[in-house]
Each structure stands twice: as structure tokens, then as C-alpha cells.
Amino acid sequence: MKLYICEKPGQARDLARNLGVSGKGDGFIGDNSVAVTWAIGHLVQQLNPDEIDTKYSKWNTEDLPIVPEIWKMKPNAKTKKQLNIIKGLLQKSNHVVIATDGDREGEVIGRELLDYFEWTGNINRLWLTALDDNSIKKALNSLKQGSETEPLYAAGLARARADWLVGMSATRALSLMAQKKGYRGVLSVGRVQTPTLAIVVNRDIEIENFKTKDYYDILGVFSGVEAKWWFNNDEFSDENGRCLNKDFAQSVVDNVKSGGNAVVEKFATQRKKVSPPLLHSIDTLQEQANKKFGFSSKQTLDLAQSLYEKHKATTYPRSDCQYLPISQLSEVKDVMTAISNIDSNMGKLIVNADLTVQSKVWNDKKLSAHHAIIPTNNTQVNVSGMTTDESKLYDLICRSYIAQFYPSYEYDKTSIEINASGEMFNANINVDVNLGWKIVTNSQAELRQDTVPKLTKGQELTVDTVDIEIKQTKPPARYNEGALIKAMKNAHQFVTDVNLKKILRGDEGIGTSATRANIIELLKKRNFLTVIQKQIISTDTGRALISAVPTEVKDPGMTAIMEGSLSKIASGELTLDAFMDWQVEWLGKLIETIKSREISIESNIQTVECPECGKDMFLRQGKKGKFWGCSGYPDCKTVAQNNNGKAVFEKDMPDCPKCGKKLRRIKGEKGFFWSCKGYFDEPKCEFMTQDKAGKPFLK
Template sequence: MKKTLVIAEKPSVGREIARILQCHQKGNGCFIGPNYITTWALGHLVTLADPEAYDDRYKTWNLTDLPMLPPHMELVVMKETAKQYSIVKNLLRQPDIAEVVIATDAGREGELVARWILKKAGWRKTIKRLWISSQTDRAIQEGFRNLKPGKDFDHLYASAESRAEADWLVGLNVTRALTCKYNAQLSAGRVQTPTLALVVEREKEIKQFIPKDYWTIHATTQGFALTWKDKRSGQNRFVTKATADALIAKLAGQSGEIIDIKKEAKSELPPLAYDLTELQRDANRQYDFSAKKTSSLMQQLYENHKLVTYPRTDSRYITDDMVPTLPERLRSIAVGPYADLARPILKTKITPTKRFVDNAKVTDHHAIIPTEEYVNLGKLSSDERKIYDLIVKRFLAVLSPPFEFEQTTVTASINGELFTAKGKIVKRKGWRYVYDGHGDGHGTMADPVPCDNDQAGAEAEPDQTLPNLQKGSKINIAAVKTQAHKTKPPARYTEATLLSAMEHPGKFIEDQKLREAMGGQIGLGTPATRADIIEKLFSSFYMERKGKEIVPTSKGMQLINLVPAELKSPELTAKWEQQLTEISKGRANKDQFINEIRRYTTQLVTDVAGTNQTFRHDNLSREKCPECGKFLLQVQGKRGELLVCQDRECGYRKSVSMSTNARCPQCKKKMKMIGEGEGKTFTCICGYREKLSAFTKRNEDKKSSMKKREVSKFLQKNNDEGAINTALADALAKLKI
């Protein structure tokens, strides 16, 4: 009897699919059933070959051997996952396997994972595609009833392979060129370099910024405040204090008159549904989660808990055919704190507008929304619960009515000068009630809510409670005072604002035609890759976190000065992403794209080799490398401070201090750990010090929540220096560049 082989992307997904397809017999790296055999990848099992696979001379890094331009890109089995590849290959060669169903993640990279396995194994038979947006039993069953022909996704595969080959050609060649030219661990790539350039350019703007003084004038009367405005320009700033003081003298002792009261009924539409980038932004703003952490938590909610739809989406809309599923999704989340929010929506006829339902704005996947799966909140970890809370509340907000209020603007005249005040009366909280969580939807403004505008919080005239005023009435002025201010430099990027800049880099592109052609749709990287790019820039020591702010290191700033100008502009990757999108839609040719990349790679290597610039390590420590004798570099890693060898071929590294979650018993702040072996010691900025052995014994004696095994686990986690990648290791990782 002929069977179908199903290839999932991960074991966890493979097991779930196997259960639904009645594949109950456990095999070697697979599950076997009467009609299906389900197996899985472990992420990528097959990848592009290392440079040395094409020519022995590439085993050593030499500038004269560049560029590396293999006539055909070869695939190799990854050593780390070779055993699982062998299992999949042998299954593909079984005579009873008649067709393959690709069940990897429904996206560009998921397509590449499966297609490279099939290509390397020499599969020539039928291919079908499971294309679903959630991992619930119902979604999987429905997906298998509606399998799509594999050829429908040939263009998506061509786009994915084009991206991988282009990143190999540009990334590895430029990385080797920079590293050999300057004998330093330097790497570059079409997405990471322009992203770093954004951070470096912002830092330059901040350092070059010269603050300027300005003044505003405010009058207080009858329990509210008025702000002076220029009659002609509407501006409220004075550039000299003398001018402001002169006006204060003119207004001293004067009364005022209400000359206009304007009341407007206004409404504020609900926010758009989440795509991955917007969710990562909100998680960073509210919980200080990194983009990488949010992606990881989302994958857990999607794969393991099956509570949310496909996370790596760039759409914020759903399609018409999903509207009938909305009541069931609402019923599934109507538990705990969400019950009182969901029930009113369920009692009314759900008629979402184009703000949520728009077929034209959904490409591969729709917005992130809850599934129909019943939720047991108690099974979620604290961090999973936070992300789930964001998604559920955004879903409820999108389905809620607009926020309605009455905006009152009062204009007064004081000795001929114009003053204004604003007040707001809430008529109906609408969607904002979701973020307030109590009351009847009327009354004062809700608590702060997520905002799509990264400039939220900019200086503006505040809303206040205004008394009952009449036009023409006189008002007594209690005081008129100036307030001194200084102009502020642009804010440093946080992960939230950097994600925004990566998503919409159009304003950084000088080519107006290209900027207009992009229409805000082409960004640096994709929702699926942006978190990894940001993390790589941290792990390569090109930038570092200072609180929530992102600051470029000296190494990062020097790198941007060393790379060719075109590579650090968002323009290049915008052009690439535009062409990759066209390839995925069958409107552009892969071979033409790769040939263009080859020519461009040659130009980049020539540019690097021809410069006369120098690279200087300005983070040298006084400690020498025990292996090669060169001075070690002091760097700030993800988990703490490190000393790493400046020689790229040596690779020695040593931990100096590690950030921990252990709290100081005196000031309750998080402590660092220094030292090695039995000398490991916790230290705090307040001066407290405690040896690890004493720390462990103290907590054992108190029978606190940190048991001995948790201390051991904590130490194991904090000793995991393998989680920190060097630029050289990253370069050799090829597809991560």
C-alpha cells in the first residue's frame, strides 16, 4: 500500500501532525500510520556548502583569493543534524512512499527547509503543500483536506533560495575582505550593516546636537491653565528670555476674557491588529522584552499551546472567509480577566470593517489573532501570559467600537495676547475600555494604551478638566509665568523604535523613485529575521544595550566607516527585497538576480581591498592572551563582561563578570558574578559581596524558593558562554549574515 511522507519543521509539530493523522507507531525519527509516515527536520538539515568545499585555497582567509564566486552553489548536509537527514532521506527512498507533503512553517524559510532536503535527497515524485496559519487540530485537519500542489510554491522557493545564495555571496565575501584587510573580527551583510548604520547615524546626530534654550508662557486661573500662542504663527516658543519677560510685564495684573469656546465631537478608531513587528515593539515598550524573546514566546504559544495564529506575518488584516470564525475565537478567550470584555462583543452582531478585514492586504498570512483553542491560563508561564495578554486585548480592541469624546478648546485674550486651553470629556470609551479593564465605558480617560506611533509622548498641550465657561465671560488671572526649556536631541533607538526603522526605512533612502515604489512595504529584513539581525549585532559587539537604549560600540562605528557606502544604505536591501518579492510572485527571474549579485560582490571586494583606512582596537585591556600573547579586548556580552582575543585566528575568550537574577540582600538590586571556580563571588553596586558557596548555603538554610538544584541550574545557564557568538563564527554561519 502506498503511503504519504509528511515532513514537519520540528519534532514537536511532527508529533502533533502524527497524532492527528493516526500515525501511532513510533519509528526511528518518525511516526508510522496506515496512510502516512510523519517525520521532521530540526530547522535546516541542509545548507549551502562552506567556501572550502569549492577550492582548498579557501581553507585559509586571504584577500587575494577574493571574491569567491562558485559557478554553482552546492548543498551539504549539516553535521549537527546529519543523523536526522539520513532518516528522512531513507524514508524518501522507501518504495511505498508515493508522495511528500511539505508541512514546514508556511513561509519563505519554511519552504527552503523542506525543498533543500528534497533536492539533496534527489526526490522526483509528487510534492504537495500543507499551508495553514494555526496549529490547532481543526486547522491541521482542514489543511490536509485542502492540500495544495507543490508547484504552486515553486516561485516562493526560488525567492528563498535567491535570498540564501545572495547572502552567502555578499556576506561571506565582504566579511572575509574586511577581516583580512584589517586583521580584526569584522563581518558585514546586506541587512545587518544598514541596520547598524541606522544606530551609528543616530549616535552621530546625538553627539553633534547643540541644545538651544527656549521659553513658554503659562497663565493660571480658576483651577485650569492657559498657554500663550502667537496670533500669526500659532507657535508657543520664545527664543530669548528677554522677549518672554517683556510679554510677562505686559500681562502683569491684567484680567482675561473668554473669546471662543469650541466643542468638537471626535472619535478614535481602534488600533490595527498585530503583525509580528508591531507585537515585538509593544512587548519591548511594556515589558522590556527583546525582539528575539518575543519571537520565541510567540513560537511557544503557536506550536505548543496552539493559542495564537502563525506569528511570522507582516499583515495586520484578516480575510473575508475568517469572519464567521470570530465568534468562536471570542468564546475561546472568554475566560478569567477577558470574560467581561468578550461577552458584550459576542452579544452584538460582529461586523468588522476594512480596518480589520481586507483581502487585498493579506499576503501569505493574516494578522496574529487568537485561535479557537480553549485557553487554560494556568498552563502559561508568566512571560507567555504577557504576550498572550497583548494579543487577546488587541483582538478585543479591534472588534470594539471607536473611542468617542468631546474635545473642548478654550481661547482667551489677556491684554490682547492669545491664550488657549484644552479639555476632553469621554462620551464612550469604546476600544479603550479593553485597556482600562473596569468601569462602564464612560468617564475619564483610560490608562495608557498601545500606540502605533513611535513619536507618542512628544511635547503637546495637555488635556485638563475645564470648568463650565461661557463666551465673553471675564476670568481673573492668578499668575503668569515663564517656563524654561531646552531642545532635545533625537532619542537613541530602543529595540521597539529600531524595529520600526527596519520595517519602514523609506525615509533613509535617497532615491525618490525607489522610495515611492516601495510604498512603505519593503523593509530591512522580514518579520521572521529582524530579531535575529538585532541579536547578532549585539553578539558581534557592534552595539550594546544601556537600559532600554541601544548604543553603538567603537567597533560598530568604525565598521560603518570601513564598509563600502552602498552596503550600509537601506537602499540596497530595499532593492533586493523588492526583487525577491517579484521572484516569489513569478514576475522576476532568479538567475538574473543572482548574476547581478555576483557583479555587485566583485565590486564590493574591490572597494574594500582598495581603501587605505585603518581599524584601531580602542577597548584593549592590560591582560594578555594566555594562548597567543596579544592583549585581550574588553567587550560587553549579552550575559556580562568578557575578555576576547584580538587575533581572529586565536579565538580565546574569558568571562570577567556575568549578569545574574540573584538579588542583593541589602539593596535588592540584581548582582553580578565575578571570579572562577571556588572563587566565584556575587557583587553588588552598593558594595555588598558574597561568595557563591555562602550564597548557596544561606539560601539552603532559609529553605527559600531558590533550592540547590535551582542554583545549579542558574549557574549552568550563566556559564553557558557558548551562547555568545564571535563575528568570525557568525561569518562562517553563512546564512545568518
Template sequence: MILYIAEKPSMGAEIAKCLPGPIRRHDGYITTGAGVVTWGFGHILRQAEPGEYDAKYEKWRMEDLPIIPAAWKLLVADSCKKQFGVVRKLISEAAEIVHAGDPDREGQLLIDEVLEYVENDKPVRRILLNALDEQSIKKAIANLRDNEDFHNLKQSALARARADWLIGMNLSRAFTLAARRAGHRATLPVGRVKTPTLALVVRREREIEGFRTADYFTVKADFQHANGVFTAFWKPGEDQAGLDAEGRLADSSVAQALLEQLASAFETAQIVQCETAEKREAQRLPLSLSALQVLAGKKFGYDPQLVLDTAQKLYEKKLTTYPRSDCDYLPESQMADAAVILENLCGGKQAELAAWSGRADAGVRSRAWNDAKITAHHAIIPTVEKCKWESLSEAEQNIYFLIAQAYVAQFYPAHVYSQTRVGVRHAGESFTASGRIIREPGWKELYGTDGEEKKDEDDGVLPPMEKGDRVDFLKASAEKKSTRPPGRFTAATLLAAMKEIHRYVKNPELKKQLKEVSGIGTEATRATIIKELVQRGFLREEKKKKYLIPTEAAYLLIDALPEELTYPDSTAIWEAILHRMAAGHASLEEFLTQQAEFTAGICALATGLNIAPQGDHPCPQCGKGVLQPRTGSKGKFWGCSRYPACRAAYDDADGEPQKPKHTCPRCKAGALQLIMGKNGAFWGCTKYPACRATYNDKAGEPDMPARQGLGK
């Protein structure tokens, strides 16, 4: 018997439909004439919690950190126990197994870990399903691969999961305990990807809060050439007065003097540079999930999770390929489907797609068709299934439109234009102008100006001219402008920042290295991470555009953590290692050893961390913690949040701590308390032995001066 194990029931049902013979449905599996199909519900197995390694870890204590498992444990998730029993029984009965997890590292791991858990020794092959239409599934069934080919992909997923456990379980406890010592009641979750993502928003908000508007001037002049009038922009020289640190003209008096200088000059201006070059802009690549999420966020205002959920629905309706793809290239073999896909779009109900597809040329071969760029999956594209447009929701229509638009663009020629750059010299000053003439709109016919940022210098249409030509100065103007603060993140722009994390890396050498790495997080997890930061109260969405604003809890967390956790440098390095591991160029054991050492070092740092106290009753004994109500064997009392480092304790007086009436006059930090000694009662400092001040007791009050003995 051949057993197919799919990642989820919907995928299992589609595989079963494409196997020959009668189909019979059972509880947790489907039988066919060519084998049995079963499934998981995502991860059937989960990683053990610290308390499941040792009961002592159920209580959070700084002295127990770091927790580093000697042998990693997996447990069957409570919600999956019944289905796990079905899968385990079928594995024992199978002669051969086909791994049908999603074609990414997480999909690879969640079936592999089940096979290892049950100690499977049957041969395992791998099916890669990038689309769920019948043609694609049958083609994949006919091209099964040895599952061992994907061992390194599984190692990469295992490394990510265990590293996340080490960071999350240990550092969340360490910094939460540090915050609680200072009286904060918040739980501070620390994540390898989540924390630097949150830090991006916190830093951006502080940039905005600290931003000071600065005025500057843009000077431009109109010139008359024999072939027409054009506008050029003034460029300051190296020693120009009145410039700010960014090289902008900020002094209004200098701007006014410049205008007067230009207007009073008698000599004719001259063209000192005139260069025209033909340029070609290759077709925009098809879409990965991140590219789709960013594009849909800008065009429709959709948050990343909605885009992923919608793309998943289109995939399950067999209209588009696998949605959680980090690849924006296509396999060369897929070219065979191009004519059918374009014909379907041409006959569809969406007018723009139909018109574009009708003018597309299936013979055009863009840079997207590149087998060398393909891993387990390829860019998201339409399948050969015809789309029933009217049956889709508005969101499904919009997401399908973007996917199809990017696909059709591959069958249009490159965008060709002539770019002219002109340099003008007048009154000892330099001016530049540039313009372009569209020679062949090509694929941009589908996009127009979508996503293009206009620059003042590129807006003009230039008349024909040559170097050395004389031109007449007509007029000049200085437009006052103001600098603007950086924009707040939205879910879409934050996701784009996670994808292009090298832009936020501090180390310049590392910045170059990480341009080739696909950011932090994965295509499947980035949207979830942002959503969780909102749900857990670290970010809130404001206004119509849903700007992400950090909460007080976010500031507390980011300010408490060292830069190793809040900047993306370390996380991005880890992502690069995971990518190398997937390619077989890095070791799981070495990576986890590094993670364990890193975790231990950060836990040690958290042990000595001092966070600003929060609470109405600062501890009078240590001055670092706050008094909090507690219940002991003798009833309610108030104790220091830094216990056991500080053992200050005070009786409760109508819901308030009954603080000592007498501050120690010697150390000023402790308080005097009544002590029973061998010679009777006396008053001693609570900071003993650091402070050895002692005083006689006089009718229940400390008597001055200090008594002999310890007081000396």
C-alpha cells in the same frame, strides 16, 4: 503513500495526530492510516562555504574577492545527516508529498530545497498551518494547495539567502582585511540587514554625545468665558523675534516682554475660531510578531527574543496561532471561530480578559477582517483551545494576555469623540486650545491611555463656545523647558526602528515608497539579529532598561564602511524587491546579478581603504600600517600589517621591533639600511625606487654626503 514533510518534529507529531488510523512512531518518522509524517530540523541543507567551492578560498586574501559562485552549492548539515537519509528514503517511496513547512518564505524554502536536492519528481501539495490545534490542522489538511502556487515565495527566500551570502562572505572578508592592514585584530562581519541596524545605534549614540541642551519657553494664558475658564497656548507669528531654528521661543527677555504686553492690554479677547468635529478611531489591529515584540517591550520590558520564544511556546501548546507572522489582518473565514474564542476567554481565569470578553459583541466586524491583506499567514490570535491560565509561566501569561486583548478589541465598536479646536486673539497675539469629549469609548475601554502620548494642548476640557464670543484675559505664564537628547535604543525600540525603517532613509522619494514595505529583516530574524550584535560584542546592554550601547568594535566597523552599507536605503530597496518577487513581479536572476555587481564594487572600494592604524609600533617605512610580531623560517621578527603592499621587516629585540637607527634625511619616510652592492657595502633608503638616496658605509654607519651614482 502520501508523505507529509514538516519543518520540525513537534509540528510533525501534531499533524500525525490529526490523520486517521493507528499511529506508530519510528526513528525519524511516524506512520498513520492516511500517510507517513517526517520532518526536518529547520534547514537540513546549508550553503557551502567559500573554501568548499575552492580550497584557495580557505585563506582570506583581498586578491580573491569578490567570490561569486557560478553554480550555487548546498550541502547536508553534519547534524542532520541521519534525518536527511530518512527523508530521502521516504521521498523515494512516496506517491505524493505534502509540504508542511512553516507558512512563510523561509519555511517554503527549507522543504523545497530538499525536494530539489533529491531531484523529486512526485506531485507536491502545500499545507498552510497557522495554528496547531486539532480543528485548524484538520481544516488545513482538507484544503491543501498546489505547491507550485508558492514558487515565487521560494524564489524570494532563495534571493534573500544568496544575497546575504554574497554580502556576508565577501564584504566581511574585504573590510576585515582592510582593518588588519591597519593593525586592527578585529573581525568585521558585514550583513545586509545587520550592518544598517548597528549603524542606527552608532548614529543615535553620536547624536546623544553631540547633543547640546537648549532652553525655551512655553507661553500659555487663562481666559474667562461666560461658560467657564479655559487655557490656551501662544502661537508665534512668522516674523516673531526670539525664536530658535525649531520655531520655539528661546529668548527670556522676549518672553518677559510678551507677558507684560498681554497683562497690560485693555481690550477684550475674542474667539476667532471654534470648530468641533466628530471623529472615529478604528479598532487597533491584531498583532503581528513585530507589533507584539514592541508592545511587550514597552509594557513588560521583554526583549524581542524572549517574546518570540514565548509566542512559539504558546503556539506549540496550541493556544495561539503561528507566531512568526508579519501580517496584522485576519481572514474572513476565521470569523466563524469568534464566538467560541470569546466564550473561552469569558470563562477563563484571567479577570480582565473574562470581563472584556463578556461585554464583546461577536457581530462587530472591524477592519481587521480582510482577505485581500492575507498572504501565507494572518495576525497572531488565540485559538479555540481553552487556556489553562494557571499552567502558564508569567511570561506566557503576559504574552497571551496581549494577544487576546488585541483580539477581543476587534469586537468592540470604534472609539468616537468630539474634537474642538479654538483660536483666541488677544493683544495682537494668537492662542490656540483644543479638547475632546469622549462620546463612545469603544475598543479603548480595553486599553485606557496605554501607548498614548499626552500633549499639553489636548489636555484641557473646553467650555461650550462659539466663534465671535468675547472672553476676558485672566493671566499668562511662561514655563521654561529644556530640549532633551534622543533616547537610546533598547532591543524593543530598535526592533520597531527596523520595522519602520523608512523613517531613517535619506532619500525623500524612497522614504515615501518604503512606507508600504515591512522594514528590513523578517519577523523571524529581527530579534536574532539584535541578539547576535550583543553576543558578538558590537553592542552591550546597560542599566535596568537595557539600553543598547555601541562598543569600540561597532564604531570601527561603521566608520570603515561606505554609506551604501550603513544606511538602510539599499537594504530597504532590496526588501521591496524581495516582496515584489514573492508576488511574482521581480526576477531572481536579475536581482542576484545586481547583488554581484554591487558586491564587486564595494570590494574594490575596500581594497584602497585606509583605516587609522592601531598598534604600539607604527611602520616607519609606509607610515600606514603597524609592526606586528611574526614567525618566519629564521625565527621571530616584526613585519608590517600591510604586507605584501609593504614588505618592511625588523628583527625582534626582547619583544620589541629593532627599528632602524637612521631615518632617510631625503624623503623623511624611509629608513637607511646597509646593502651589499657590486662595489661593496653602502646605505640605501628602504623607499627605493621612490627614494634613491644612497650613502657610503663608514665603520657600520652611513657617511655623508651622498655617494656618486644612485644617490644623485
């Protein structure tokens, strides 16, 4: 039997339809000759430390680092049924086509199943760039050999194992050392999450420690022409070339005024052309969607995934590439026709597009595993079926594509240089000539038509006015999600170590295009980051972690270098074994560093004493909100409800006015309410009431 393994049920249905397979089974589509099945994310996962050895059930520094001799996997309990279905299908199969998402993680989701069941046989890879029928048929006609993408699997395993090693060992080591200082909590450490957190913490500290300084600009008006002083004195400048000395600025003003006249040293106009921006990768799409619509990075990724999977309107969303293969030039007309049929407003823009134009995005040398995110040529897309946010993102992707077939944006740049008593002043005036692609992207509504003075080189001008303008330096802006995604992508800018700079490529960042949004969400979920008015700010807990963690873990440069190593595994330049040997050696040194250093951290975790065993109880996050749990779990299972940060035990809960049993405060879909504990008893008490400021509303 030939078995296709997809990543999700929806993808399996699309693939089965194009294969002409229709028989429906339990967890698959097909028959005894061809079947299409699906995973539901990762169906198997790494063992926990205590499942490797029971000694790890208790946290001890002596047992660190934890390095498995053999990497074993276990079923994901929530999806065990589907795992067993795939097991049965594999037993009947001699040929597997991996049809999961075409990236590192997709490769792992498919191949880890084959390894888990020790399956051997012929393997092909279906590499999908979009899920519309035309794209699926095209991919089915050009299956890859399994060996072509196998290095991606090795890179995915390397990433997963490296994350496991750091997460399990460094988290335990740091938490145990912090607990010696009275810290009652877990300091969660991650290979990617911790340096990302450090970027935000460092920016927040920089802002808070920033001291405003005055600096001085000089503005002159010469025969009606406004120009700004060209400051070039290193003695009185800051790192940004601004004048910090008022007396020096005043001496310049006095000198210019005393001279009385000025001379035009340069007057030149040059036509400038700006090509359309590159197409979108998921990173640039997240940046633009955050800027234009306020979407979070995770929200943009989810919307892009829906446009790809549900609507078949756009291509693979987790791409890190902004270019297209030259071969796709033959599909331009079909894509434009589809867009026109789908959206009449876009059709108006396409009428004025020149489809013979070949912009710089068509470049085979710039391609990665996937090309840029673009609209598909699927004419059956139903825009009316999209949510408002999906439509906004689809519109953004379409405009980026259409803009490639519009002329360059053109403007005339006039440069003026004026010499006044030996002091140079300059002015630049831009006048739009042709908006070109800006009409499509809505980045500019109308032509700028500034007035350009008529001057000639050598012309004498009078000094009308010369004034000092006092300004103040401003701290750097806090990160929003788009800016943080960009910072993660460009991790090299945070590296100060000279040796690291030599080996770090500019395109090696923290995480990958497919994972950065999830990393930010994880940091928010763990209360390391919070969002206030679209600004990302580190919490006290997040800062406490960064203050305690060694440089080796929080340095963005080290993490970016590791990502570079994973890329080398994917390209076949580095082996999985060599990477893991290096990782284990590095981890050993890291744990020794944590053990030997003096961690400066105060307990910032609120605790209450457990009434049953006397141990500390901590505020924890549950599926239905926060609650207080005993640190003696599982021996002590005492819990308390959380009421505005306070632990409320059952004995202190108000009585039900109907049956006399205790009331409970419960978080529902529309907020908190109070319900009788007797709801599950016989006879049932169905008393419920509203929550008013943390108390039951009782008439």
C-alpha cells in the same frame, strides 16, 4: 508513498494525529503508505568558501569577491542522521506535502531537501495558520498546489545567497583593509545586521553631540481660562516650530499685557471616535510586550512560538499582518467560547462584547501570506500550564482580539482660540464620553472629566496673567528593543537620498517580521550592541565597524530596497536569476570601493603574544565563556584561560593542594569555580573549590 515534511517533531506529531497515522519509526511517524517526518531547522547549508576552493582558506583581497559558479549545499553535521532518514523516505515516495512553517524560510527548509536529493514528483503545500486540531483539519482539506508557493522558495534562496555573498566577501575585504591599520580582529559585515547597527550608532552619536538650547513658551490665563501662545514666526523658530528668541517672546508678553483684554475667536466642541487598534503582527506584539513587560524582541518571539506550538493557544506567530480574512467572521463565536472557557476573567469581558460588530481588521485586501496573530478556537488550552510570561503574552493577544467587538473610544474635544492684542492663544480640552475598547486593553482605567469653561465666540476676556516659560530641548531617546524593531520596520524614515525615496515603499524595512529579533540578538552576541537598563547602546567595536564600512552596506534604504526585491520574487514579479545578476554586479562594485578607500580605524582589540609561536592571541567567545586563542590556529593551538580580561597560561595557574597538578577556572551553570586538571587523569583528582574574585578559594 505520500510523505509529509514538517519543520519540527512537535508539528509532525500534531499532523500525524489528525491524519490518523500512528506507526512510529526512526525519525518519522507512519507506514509505507503515509508517513510524516520532520526537519530540525535547515538540514543542509551553504558550502564555506574554502570548501568551494582551497585557495579561500587564506584571506586575500585579490580573491574577492567570492562568487560560486554553482551553489552547492552540504549536510549540517549535527542533523545528518535525520537528513539520511528523509533521504530514505523520499526514495519511497511519489508524493510530498511540504508542511513546514508557512513563510519564506519554512518554504526553503522543505524544498531545499527536495533539491538536494534531486527528488521529482507531485508536490502539495500544507498552509497552517495554527496548530490546534481544528486548524490542522481545515488546512488538510484545502491543500495548495506546490506551484502556488514555489516563488517563496526562490525568494528564500535569493535572501540566503545575497547574505552569503555580502557576509563572506565584504567581511573579508573590510577586515583585511582594517588589519593594514593595525586592527587585529574581524569586522563582521551583514546585509541586514550592518544597517541595523548603523541606526543605533547614528542615534547614539546624535545624542552625544546634542547641544541643549533654551526655547520659550508663553502661557496666558484669560478670565480663568488657561491657553498657550500659538507661535508661527519662521524667523525665530527651530525645525520643530519652537521659539528660540527670548526677546521676541518678551515683546509678545509686553504686547498682550498692554492690551488688557482678549476675545474668544473660536469655541467649538466636537465628538471624536477612535476605533480599536489593529490586531498584532509579530512586530507590534514585540513593541507592546517590550513596552508593557520589558520583554526583549527575541523573548517575545520565543513566547509566541511556544503559545503556537506547545499550547496551541494562538495562531502562526511570525506574521507581518494585522488583518483577518472576512471568512473568519464565521469563527468568531467559537474563538470567544474558547477564550471564555480558558480564562474566566476574559469571559467577563466577552459577555459585554458585541459579536456582530465588524471592525476594520476584517479586510481581505490587506492580507499577506498570513493573517494577524489571534487566539485559536482550541478549548483544550491549559492556561495553568503556561509560564507567567506566556500567560502575559496570551492575555495581550486575547485582549487585542476581544477589543474588536467593543464600541469605539469616544471623547469630546473642545478647541478654544483666544486673540489677545493680535497674538493667538489656544487650548484643547478632552472629556471622555465612552471608554469603549479601552476597557478591554487596559489602556485607560477611568473616564477623564476635565472641566470645560462656558464660552461663546466673540466673548471678551480679561488678561489675568501672561508669563514666559523657559524650557530646554532634549536629545532623542535611546532605542529600546521595541523602538528598534519599529525603526527596522520603517527604514524609509532614515533615507535622505532623493532618488532612493522615490523608489522605496513605506512598508519595505530592514529584515522581515520573522528575522528582526534574531538580528538584534546577533548584534548583541557579536558585541556590537549592548543593553543597559533596557536601552540598546552601541559598543566601541560596533562604532568602529560603522565608521569603517562603506555607505552602500550600512544604508538602511539600500537594504530595504533589497527586501522589496525579495518580495517581488515571492510574488513572481522578479526572477531569482535576475536578482542574483544584480546582486553580483553590486557586490563587485562594493568590494572595489572597500579596496580603494582609506579606512580610518584604530586597533581596539586587546592582544597578547603567544608564548609558542609569537603571533597575536585574541580574546574569543567559546561555549563555556571567553578564552584566549592564538591567531596562528590551526597550526598553533595554544590557548589561555581568561581571568577578568587577562590571559592566564597553564604554567601560571595555581597548583592543586591535593595532588599538585594545575587548577583550572571553569564556568558552570551557577558561575565560575576551580577544578583540578587531574580530574580526567588516572587516578582521578576530584578537588574543586569556589571562585573568589578570579582566584581559587583555598583555606
